Amino acid sequence: MFPSRITALFNIHYPIVQGGMVWVSGAKLAAAVSEAGGLGLIGAGSMKPELLRTQIEKGRTLTTKPFGVNVPLLRGDAAELLEVCIEQKVPIVFTSAGHPGKFIDRLLGANAMVVHVVANVKQARKAHEVGCHAVVAEGFEAGGHNGVDELTTLTLVPMVVDAVPIPVIAAGGIADGRQMAAVFALGADGVQAGTRFAATVESSAHEAYKQAIVEAGDTGTTLTLRRLAPVRMLKNLFASRAMDAERQGANREQLLQLLGEKRERAGIFEGDREEGELEAGQSAGLIRDIVPAAIVVQRMISEYEAAAKKLLSPR
Amino acid sequence: MFPSRITALFNIHYPIVQGGMVWVSGAKLAAAVSEAGGLGLIGAGSMKPELLRTQIEKGRTLTTKPFGVNVPLLRGDAAELLEVCIEQKVPIVFTSAGHPGKFIDRLLGANAMVVHVVANVKQARKAHEVGCHAVVAEGFEAGGHNGVDELTTLTLVPMVVDAVPIPVIAAGGIADGRQMAAVFALGADGVQAGTRFAATVESSAHEAYKQAIVEAGDTGTTLTLRRLAPVRMLKNLFASRAMDAERQGANREQLLQLLGEKRERAGIFEGDREEGELEAGQSAGLIRDIVPAAIVVQRMISEYEAAAKKLLSPR
Numbered sequence: 009m010f011p012s013r014i015t016a017l018f019n020i021h022y023p024i025v026q027g028g029m030v031w032v033s034g035a036k037l038a039a040a041v042s043e044a045g046g047l048g049l050i051g052a053g054s055m056k057p058e059l060l061r062t063q064i065e066k067g068r069t070l071t072t073k074p075f076g077v078n079v080p081l082l083r084g085d086a087a088e089l090l091e092v093c094i095e096q097k098v099p100i101v102f103t104s105a106g107h108p109g110k111f112i113d114r115l116l117g118a119n120a121m122v123v124h125v126v127a128n129v130k131q132a133r134k135a136h137e138v139g140c141h142a143v144v145a146e147g148f149e150a151g152g153h154n155g156v157d158e159l160t161t162l163t164l165v166p167m168v169v170d171a172v173p174i175p176v177i178a179a180g181g182i183a184d185g186r187q188m189a190a191v192f193a194l195g196a197d198g199v200q201a202g203t204r205f206a207a208t209v210e211s212s213a214h215e216a217y218k219q220a221i222v223e224a225g226d227t228g229t230t231l232t233l234r235r236l237a238p239v240r241m242l243k244n245l246f247a248s249r250a251m252d253a254e255r256q257g258a259n260r261e262q263l264l265q266l267l268g269e270k271r272e273r274a275g276i277f278e279g280d281r282e283e284g285e286l287e288a289g290q291s292a293g294l295i296r297d298i299v300p301a302a303i304v305v306q307r308m309i310s311e312y313e314a315a316a317k318k319l320l321s322p323r
Numbered sequence: 324m325f326p327s328r329i330t331a332l333f334n335i336h337y338p339i340v341q342g343g344m345v346w347v348s349g350a351k352l353a354a355a356v357s358e359a360g361g362l363g364l365i366g367a368g369s370m371k372p373e374l375l376r377t378q379i380e381k382g383r384t385l386t387t388k389p390f391g392v393n394v395p396l397l398r399g400d401a402a403e404l405l406e407v408c409i410e411q412k413v414p415i416v417f418t419s420a421g422h423p424g425k426f427i428d429r430l431l432g433a434n435a436m437v438v439h440v441v442a443n444v445k446q447a448r449k450a451h452e453v454g455c456h457a458v459v460a461e462g463f464e465a466g467g468h469n470g471v472d473e474l475t476t477l478t479l480v481p482m483v484v485d486a487v488p489i490p491v492i493a494a495g496g497i498a499d500g501r502q503m504a505a506v507f508a509l510g511a512d513g514v515q516a517g518t519r520f521a522a523t524v525e526s527s528a529h530e531a532y533k534q535a536i537v538e539a540g541d542t543g544t545t546l547t548l549r550r551l552a553p554v555r556m557l558k559n560l561f562a563s564r565a566m567d568a569e570r571q572g573a574n575r576e577q578l579l580q581l582l583g584e585k586r587e588r589a590g591i592f593e594g595d596r597e598e599g600e601l602e603a604g605q606s607a608g609l610i611r612d613i614v615p616a617a618i619v620v621q622r623m624i625s626e627y628e629a630a631a632k633k634l635l636s637p638r
Contacts, residue, residue: 129541129608148463149475157542160464160475162505163496163605167541181478186509190477193504193630226444226482227472235570255550257572290478293444315508316634 014198021045023198028078039070081106127155147180151289169195185311214279329513336360338513343393354385396421442470462495466604484510500626529594
């Protein structure tokens with residue numbers, strides 16, 4: 009057991025959370041991460057309420073350990089998705105992309121633990137004030153939807169740690185145990201990794217998308233669509249078009265038209281490497297293989313221990 | 324003595340480099356940092372060759388310890404500035420904003436140690452190939468001129484560490500010893516801090532600029548002027564105009580006109596908080612006081628030790 013406020017809070021072995029990701033983290037991945045001693049999350053962002061229900065039920069056939077659900081609050085049916093979590097007695101709910109105040113009393117009343125994803129200090133303070141049990145402090149390097157303030161994990165995490173007394177889970181750019189040690193040095197109590205778990209055997213993403221993550225180098229991602237909601241994705245034909253439109257001062261409507269529909273599904277689930285939106289973090293440049301989720305967890309812990317020991321020994 | 328490849332390379336006590344900054348780091352600041360056991364750098368970016376010469380001479384009256392000079396290679400007179408360094412037998416030259424290949428043989432032939440600032444893996448490999456002794460891996464959160472790839476310190480540093488065998492100095496967003504421990508966990512051999520040293524007693528910047536750094540919160544900076552050369556600065560009236568122009572798709576010429584002349588000098592040296600360009604990193608949100616440079620060095624080391632110890636003890 010790895011002692012931290014996050015392992016204590018969730019009653020898990022390692023303070024490693026697998027981020028909820030659209031088209032990636034169904035029951036299979038979430039259960040695999042929880043079985044390996046971390047905390048898996050079913051990503052409800054690409055699910056209708058009925059599918060979320062069956063995924064939670066499926067997850068319980070795969071592991072007896074706790075797993076959670078991530079609900080993006082910008083979804084029109086966020087309230088319904090949260091009701092499914094309550095009905096299914098999901099012990100831990102992560103909320104993101106919105107303000108948890110509207111829903112928190114209902115969740116706390118149902119004895120769920122609530123963790124909110126924040127991208128600046130004000131959001132962290134608000135999450136604490138309304139009663140969240142912990143926050144995820146997610147930096148600019150993260151894949152998928154991103155905050156508008158562009159604070160990086162290295163600067164955001166210590167600022168959030170200084171601002172709130174509740175446990176802080178660091179996210180954004182984290183794929184290995186050196187980085188886990190780094191954010192613990194900043195005062196984090198746990199890590200959340202997305203892209204690293206997207207490229208695992210149990211991820212429900214298309215193989216072509218997983219392969220694109222493995223092939224991406226250091227400069228393989230870009231943050232674009234800033235005028236809609238900033239999204240970090242792998243560079244491809246679609247990303248180039250979005251960046252060009254942005255440089256030419258495209259407005260919201262023009263970007264919405266360019267985005268069209270089901271772009272994430274096309275990229276991540278159907279594997280269209282050029283026309284799809286391949287959400288991924290800068291950590292893609294550190295990911296070199298597609299492995300079982302349990303290997304990711306084990307590697308991260310052993311790399312953490314090695315990095316932590318090196319800090320105090322002769323360098 | 325803090326054992327690291329950087330303290331060994333430069334023969335200094337602590338692996339803390341004070342970044343060269345326009346209008347901030349003259350002889351006084353560089354000497355104060357070197358006296359405190361780190362490595363001070365005179366920032367030649369805002370100096371003509373004659374001024375650089377007198378600043379180097381002045382520095383030698385203030386300390387007998389080694390200090391270096393930072394030369395931005397985009398300067399039209401970069402070759403002249405480097406000749407001043409050679410004439411003055413400056414032991415350590417940091418080059419940035421350009422490719423060191425054109426100048427490196429001349430510098431190495433004069434027995435200078437050369438360190439180049441990089442923002443991606445390709446630049447790091449090139450710096451190593453041409454013979455640099457070390458690299459500074461500088462992330463997106465850094466103040467002032469910034470790479471176009473937007474890699475953050477947390478992702479850039481481990482990628483550069485994996486790519487080159489020479490020592491890596493981490494830079495971008497670093498103001499305290501927790502962050503120093505964090506980047507050492509990533510494999511860095513030293514840190515370079517800019518903004519933190521800009522807000523010191525010995526910094527030659529205007530008091531109003533130092534105060535603006537202290538007052539800045541987590542979301543106090545922005546990266547703008549991406550179409551000229553991306554610059555991170557404190558948000559103010561000028562920054563707002565630059566961001567607005569960018570959103571409206573302003574071209575290079577329009578941005579150049581908006582920028583005008585002597586904008587950095589007006590902000591940093593003359594203290595114009597609204598019309599000046601107040602270059603600063605995201606670390607501004609962690610800086611709460613103006614102290615002597617020696618205090619910055621001492622704090623950073625004691626915070627490092629505390630953070631490193633915590634990583635291995637019960638959390």
